Amino acid sequence: MNIWDKLQSIDRRWIFLVMFIVIIIPLMNPKSLDINVSEPTRKAFERIENVPSGSNVLISWDFDPGSQAELLPTAKAMLHQLFEKNVNIVVITLWPAAPTLADTTLNEISTLYNKQEGVDWVNLGFKPGLDIVVKSMGSDIHEIFPADDKGKRVENIPLMKDIRNYDDFNLVIDLSAGSSVDFYVEQAHGAYGADLVAAATGVMIGDFYPYLEANQLQGLVGALVGAAEYEKLMEKAYGLEPDKATAGMQAQAKAHLAIIIFIVLGNIGFFAKRKKTSPKLESLNK
Amino acid sequence: MSNRGPLAVAFIAGMLMIGDYFLDWGPLNSYAEWVQKYYIIIAAFAIVLGVASLFKLHLGKLKRKEDGWRYSIVTFFGFFAMIVTGLFMTSGDLTGTKHPWNAWLYTNVQLPLGATMFSLLAFFIASAAYRAFRARSLEATLLLLAACLVMLGQVPILTGGVFESLPEIKQWILDIPNMASKRAIMIGVGLGMMSTALKIIFGIERTYLGGSEE
Numbered sequence: 001m002n003i004w005d006k007l008q009s010i011d012r013r014w015i016f017l018v019m020f021i022v023i024i025i026p027l028m029n030p031k032s033l034d035i036n037v038s039e040p041t042r043k044a045f046e047r048i049e050n051v052p053s054g055s056n057v058l059i060s061w062d063f064d065p066g067s068q069a070e071l072l073p074t075a076k077a078m079l080h081q082l083f084e085k086n087v088n089i090v091v092i093t094l095w096p097a098a099p100t101l102a103d104t105t106l107n108e109i110s111t112l113y114n115k116q117e118g119v120d121w122v123n124l125g126f127k128p129g130l131d132i133v134v135k136s137m138g139s140d141i142h143e144i145f146p147a148d149d150k151g152k153r154v155e156n157i158p159l160m161k162d163i164r165n166y167d168d169f170n171l172v173i174d175l176s177a178g179s180s181v182d183f184y185v186e187q188a189h190g191a192y193g194a195d196l197v198a199a200a201t202g203v204m205i206g207d208f209y210p211y212l213e214a215n216q217l218q219g220l221v222g223a224l225v226g227a228a229e230y231e232k233l234m235e236k237a238y239g240l241e242p243d244k245a246t247a248g249m250q251a252q253a254k255a256h257l258a259i260i261i262f263i264v265l266g267n268i269g270f271f272a273k274r275k276k277t278s279p280k281l282e283s284l285n286k
Numbered sequence: 287m288s289n290r291g292p293l294a295v296a297f298i299a300g301m302l303m304i305g306d307y308f309l310d311w312g313p314l315n316s317y318a319e320w321v322q323k324y325y326i327i328i329a330a331f332a333i334v335l336g337v338a339s340l341f342k343l344h345l346g347k348l349k350r351k352e353d354g355w356r357y358s359i360v361t362f363f364g365f366f367a368m369i370v371t372g373l374f375m376t377s378g379d380l381t382g383t384k385h386p387w388n389a390w391l392y393t394n395v396q397l398p399l400g401a402t403m404f405s406l407l408a409f410f411i412a413s414a415a416y417r418a419f420r421a422r423s424l425e426a427t428l429l430l431l432a433a434c435l436v437m438l439g440q441v442p443i444l445t446g447g448v449f450e451s452l453p454e455i456k457q458w459i460l461d462i463p464n465m466a467s468k469r470a471i472m473i474g475v476g477l478g479m480m481s482t483a484l485k486i487i488f489g490i491e492r493t494y495l496g497g498s499e500e
Contacts, residue, residue, distance in 0.1 A: 010416065012413040015409070015412050015413045015416060016409045016412075016413070019408060019409050019412045020409075023408065033441075033442045033443070034442050035442055036442065036453050038453070038457060039457070064400060065396055065397040065398075065399070065400030065401055066400035066401070066403055066404045067400075067404060068397070068400070068401060068404075069401060069404055069405070096333070097392075097396065097400075099383060100383050100389060100392045100393075101397070104393070127326065128326060128329035128330045128332070128333055129322075129325055129326035129329040129330075130329070132322050132325045132326055132329070133326065135322060136319065136322045136323070136326070139315070139319050140319075143319070143323070144326070149383075149384075150384055151381070151382075191307065205460075206460065206464050206468065207468060209460055209461065209464060209465045209468065210465050210468050210469050210472060213461070213465060223440075225440050225441065249441060249442070252440075252441055253441035253442065253443035254443070255408055255412070256437040256438065256440065256441050256443070257438075257441075257443055257444075258412065259411070259412045259415050259416070259437065260434050260437060260438065262412065262415070262416040263415055263416055263419045263430065263433075263434065265416075266416050266417070266419070266420060267419070267420060267421055267430075270420050270421070270422075271421075
C-alpha cells in the first residue's frame with residue numbers, strides 16, 4: 001500500500017482520536033469567538049423583542065435530551081428574554097421525553113426572575129398525535145390539554161383562564177428537533193394565522209428556509225451556531241452572560257476544520273492515484 | 287361488494303375533513319374536532335403498541351439467547367425502573383414523572399445517555415464524510431464544495447482576507463440553491479400527498495383495505 005492508498009483509507013480510529021482531541025481541548029479551555037449574527041437569527045430575536053409585555057407566548061418544546069446540546073441554549077436564551085419582558089409562557093410538547101427537561105429548565109430560569117408557575121408560566125406537558133394536536137389547539141387548548149404536567153386542571157390555573165386557542169397567543173415558538181415546524185406552519189399558521197418563530201437542529205434547518213422566505217416563519221434559529229448568535233444578541237440587549245452555545249462554538253469550529261482536512265487528504269490520495277494509474281490503463285487499452 | 291362500506295366511510299370522512307378546512311360551519315367544525323380527539327386517543331394506543339412490541343422483541347432475544355441478549359436485560363431493567371417509578375410510586379403530591387426517583391432516573395440516566403448518543407454523531411459524521419466526499423464526478427465535486435463552504439461559513443474560525451465572505455457564501459447556498467431544491471421537493475411531495483388522498487377518498491386507491499384490489 002503506497003502513500004496515496006494510505007491517504008484514502010485512514011483508519012477510522014485515527015479519525016476518532018483526532019476528533020476527540022480537537023473537541024475536548026476547546027471545551028476544557030473555552031474562548032469566545034467573533035460571531036456574526038445571521039439574518040434569520042436576528043429576525044427571531046427581533047420578533048420576540050416585539051412581543052408586548054403581559055401578552056402570552058406558546059412554546060412547543062419538541063426536543064428531548066438527545067438534542068439538548070443544540071437546542072437547550074436557544075431555549076434558555078429565549079426564556080430569559082421572555083421573562084425579562086414579562087411575557088406569559090405556555091409550554092407544550094409533542095415529544096414524550098421532553099416534559100421533564102422543559103420543567104427543569106423553566107423552574108431554573110423562572111426562579112431568577114421571581115416568576116410563578118401557573119401565573120406567569122405553565123407546562124402543559126406531552127400529548128400524542130403530532131399534527132392533530134397542533135391543529136386541535138386552534139379550536140380549544142383546554143380540550144386537548146385538560147390538565148398541566150403535574151395533573152392540575154387547566155380551569156384552576158390562573159394563566160390558562162383567558163387562553164383558549166392561537167388567537168390568545170401573540171407568538172408561537174417551536175423548538176424542534178424533528179419536523180414539527182412543518183405542522184405549525186401548515187396548521188397553526190396556515191389554518192389559524194398564528195405568528196411563528198422556530199429553532200431547529202443543524203440537520204433539519206435546511207428544510208425550513210423556504211418558510212422563512214415566504215414569511216410563514218418570522219425568524220429561524222439554526223443549530224448551535226444560531227444559539228451562539230442568540231446568546232450574543234442577548235448579551236448585547238440584556239447583558240446576559242453567554243452560555244454553553246458560545247463556549248461550544250470553538251469546539252465545533254475546530255471539528256469542522258478537522259473534517260475538512262480529512263476530506264482534503266482523502267481527495268489528494270484519490271487524485272494522485274488516479275493520475276498515476278490512468279496512463280497504465282491507457283497503455284493497457286492500446 | 288363487501289368493500290362498499292369501508293369505501294363509503296373513507297369517502298364521507300375524507301370529504302368532511304376537507305370541508306372543515308375550508309368552511310366555517312358549526313356542525314362540520316364540531317365533527318372535525320370530535321374526529322381529532324379520537325385520533326389523539328388512537329395515537330396514545332400506538333405508544334402502548336410500541337412498548338408492547340419492544341417488550342416482545344427483547345423477551346424473544348432473551349428466550350433464544352441471541353447475540354447481545356445481555357443488553358436486553360439492561361433494556362428490561364430501564365424499562366421497568368421507569369414504569370414502576372412513573373406509574374406506581376407516590377411521595378406526597380408527587381406522582382408520575384414528578385416522583386423524585388423517576389426524576390432522578392431521567393436526570394442522571396436518560397439525559398446523559400441521550401446526550402452521549404448525540405455526541406457520537408460528531409465522530410461518525412467525520413468518518414463518513416472522509417470516506418464519502420470524493421470528487422469522482424461533477425455532481426460529487428459540487429456537493430463536496432458546497433459542504434465544505436457551508437461547514438466553514440457556519441463557524442467563525444477562518445477570518446480575514448478571502449475568508450471574510452464565507453458567512454455570506456454559506457447563507458447564499460442555503461438561501462438560493464438549497465431553498466430552490468427544497469421548494470421543488472416540497473411541492474412534489476405536496477402534490478403527491480394530495481393525489482394519494484384524493485385517490486383514497488374516491489376509492490381509486492384501495493390497497494389500505496388489504497387483500498387484492500379485485
